Amino acid sequence: MRIDIISVLPELMESPFQASILKRAMQKGLAEVHFHQLRDWSTGKHRQIDDEPYGGGAGMVMMIEPIDKCISELKTQRNYDEIIYLTPDGETLTQKIANMLSIKNNLIFLCGHYKGIDQRVRDLHITKEISIGDYVLTGGELAACVLADAVIRLLPGVLNDEQSALTDSFQDNLLSPPIYTRPSEYKGLKVPDILLSGNSKKIEDWQHEEALRITIERRPDILD
Ligand code: ADE
16 A cells, blocks of 8 residues: 655654554555655745635635645556545544555545645545544644554554454444453452453353443444
């Protein structure tokens, strides 16, 4: 998978891809992430990429020209499956969306800033608008990292134990059951006996019941 990320602050996104699982995914050639400094496509004197909104109002708007030039150039190099704008007014990111994106080959993520981007960019190029939650960040960069992480970890070969992505919270509309490791007792706090029983059928039933209980308690909205 290749992800091209367009931003005025690409340096903000470097470290998440330079550690641990994402780093290994890059080294193994399973994912490529390329950053594009939007100002490189500005034709303005001061590499300007934003301007005042027509009709007035507070805040600046990201101009169409640099974004259109950048995306158009990328489009001459390969076909993109989705061109995604990270924005608080987009569709809220879910595991289902991450799953769907993980089977694509080429993605563009566009990070917004200020009041947002000229509507004509959305009309012309954007195929999907994604929000990572109902709150406003200073820009789309951290959201782009969150989305890239959620998608890249699903690529075959990225996780050591491939099963583990399948048993994540949300993968089957259930949160995860409680988990434990050694020691079996710590300061009087005991691991549930069932998990020490060695009876895999009973353990599986218990885990499912617990997952159901926790989901009903915390997130009844995600239950089928
Ligand atoms: N940009 C600013 N806030 C955002 C959010 N919540 N999700 C995605 N992009 C954003």
